[in-house]
Amino acid sequence: MSTLSLVTAPLARVPGVAIALIALCAVFAVTSPGFATPANITNILTQSTILLLLALPMTLIIMTEGLDLSIGAVLTFASIVLAITAVTTGSPTLAFLAALAVGLFFGLANGVLIAVFDIPPFITTLGTLGIAQGLSLVVTDGQSVVGIPRSIEAIYSGAVVGIPLPVILAALAYALTHTLLYHTHFGTYVFALGGNREALKVAGISVRGMLIRAYIFGGLMAGFAALLMTARLNSAHPTAGIGMEFDAIAAVAVGGTSFERGNGWLLGTLLGVMTVGVLRNGLNLLAVPSSAQVACIGALVIIALFIDGLRGEQ
């Protein structure tokens, strides 16, 4: 019952992102014959998984009136640490734990700098973006890390009863984040961090502690995404995650989460990720270069928010 109300309550603003998604699908289905095929749809879903893993925590962070610009660079660095650990130890488990540790470290650093030292999220995560990106280049000397065990690659290419493994993992991540946001103390306080921090203080809840947790969640999910990224490329590359934070923030914004007052919506983020995924895929099929795709995503964000703004006025 309560979950149902969470879905129906924000129904008024579904169209903003849903309309965009449906319209894009319609356009691409007409313009490129290869778009509406089962194989391509599976492809879109699989390719959207990494973005979803980043966009989920980004939703929570933006709900706290924060931002994590470092999430793409942390993903890159975690992927490199994962690959190096896998190559040197031969243990995928150890490699995955190392990637999570990198995520945890950067998430904690972001959280502490923002919550304890009161440095604005934009500045803090811009700084950690530089550090993580720089470390990636330094450690690899700009080269790809190759020769990772085949068992890691199987995580991206594998499937269970016909469903690609990354899609299953992403679905689990979505379910986990949904539970976290709507059914735990922490999730409730995420709404309050952006909506009214004073309310948390008078309720005796540590604002700092909750903020730090939100950024740690972002770091850990970046570490998790590093596993899929490395498996997908069957290697790690120091520029692989560049610009991923842009896609993630775009997906959250398109999905109707506001940058103010703790007004967030997780299902919208899922739809936003799909919209960005469909857009990229469709433009690929139309042979639009990836640099121009970024401009299209930018335009999508502005159009989606413009439509939401018009609807909000009425």
Add this chain to the structure above:
Amino acid sequence: MERVTVSPLFELRGISKEFPGVKALDNVSFEINAGEVHMLVGENGAGKSTLMKILCGAYRADQGSFFQNGEPVGIHGPTDARKFGIAVIFQDFTLVPYLDIAQNIFLGREFASRLPGLIDRRRIHAEAKRVLDMIGFDIDPRIPVHKLGVAQQQMVEIAKALSQDARILVMDEPTATLSDRETERLFAMIDRLKKKGVAVIYISHRLSEVFALGDRITVLRDGRKIASLLPAETTPDQLVTQMVGRPVDATYTRPSRPTAGVVVLEVKNISGPSGFSDVNLTVRAGEIVGLCGLVGSGRTEVARAIFGADRVTAGEIRLNGERIGHSAEDSARRGMALIPENRKTQGLALARSVGDNIVLAGLRKLFPSGFFVPRRALKAARAIIDKLRIATPTPRRPVATLSGGNQQKVVIGKWLNADARFYIFDEPTRGIDVGAKAEIFRLLDGLVHNGAAILMISSEQIEIVHICDRAYVMRSGRIAGELAHHELTEANIVRLGIHQ
């Protein structure tokens, strides 16, 4: 003399608190008895809020002690205060807009589910329903708080406090934003709480409330306790004298005004999407016209539309005979000023200096070349500060450090400096103490004496009756009627404003 030995429910003794440069509280003692409404009155800056913040653990006292049922206790933080059943309903609500009513009521105290780490949302909603029923507030606890009006949000705050087994409820100007009907409902609820043995500490600037509701009155002035007495022992006039330390007319009486001049503002049949339709009104030079009605009747919306801040879909607005209403910028250039209800978020750049705020609206006039000349700005600001007697040692002081009344004067000064000729005041005296109120009214009077025209919105009918030459009463987005000066009484305003 033998002292009565029944110890109060809670007691503060000899509380002192100093902030850099200010002695906010000086040896103040305060008693709270079960089932009693204790009115706390005093001008802004008298120390009421500080005392309450110490009681609820938000501030720590420099000196003083606390007693619960005569036993010494300590309040070192909000947790302690809550343990003693102390809950505060602040003017700025502590509600989270995108959580629902139930989640807000139990924020920080969510029921755990059987599954580890999760919360039991169903139980939160069920318990919330129970608390809401207890205070007679019939609403679905699953509605998100951002969809509620101010009065409903206040009810949620009260429900929140009671759900924490509050035995001492502190309310800071609870009726400031309520309509008369909502106020009545609140008073009925306070009565119910009293019967249940809850103690209520009630901060108010409205003397009528103080006498209607109070079982006991404590007056603070400049951080000291001036008196603690029973309503029967005093009169409104005496109370005001104690609050301000000098005799003042509690109710400002309107001096005679010259006859109204030409029509300055003419509004014909305007309707707008923000919730008003077919509104007609005129304001002439040299008169103050009231715009009253319940909160939510569309007063503020009409004011914003006239100023050009909100859209108008039908009708026309004329200022000095010319059509306006396209944009706020256009209106401001033509000499119209809107002094909004919420000066903190809409009327002032709080972190900037008094001087910067004063010259803001008149920049174009002061510096026609487009270059900012600090010396000229400072001079203009000083002239306004002197003229309005704004209490600030220098124009360089941040506005945030001023009292509410002085902040309001800065907003007025800002438009005065811009040579505005038509003013819309939305609740000009909200949150302002008695002494400053009279000064604001004198200021308004001065404006119309110099030929300006004023449209004034107020929820306090007594103010409209005393200040205005005429008034329009709104109901459900329409003008329900116009009251000429000889018809302008509280009873008539209420009669027109209430649904039949």
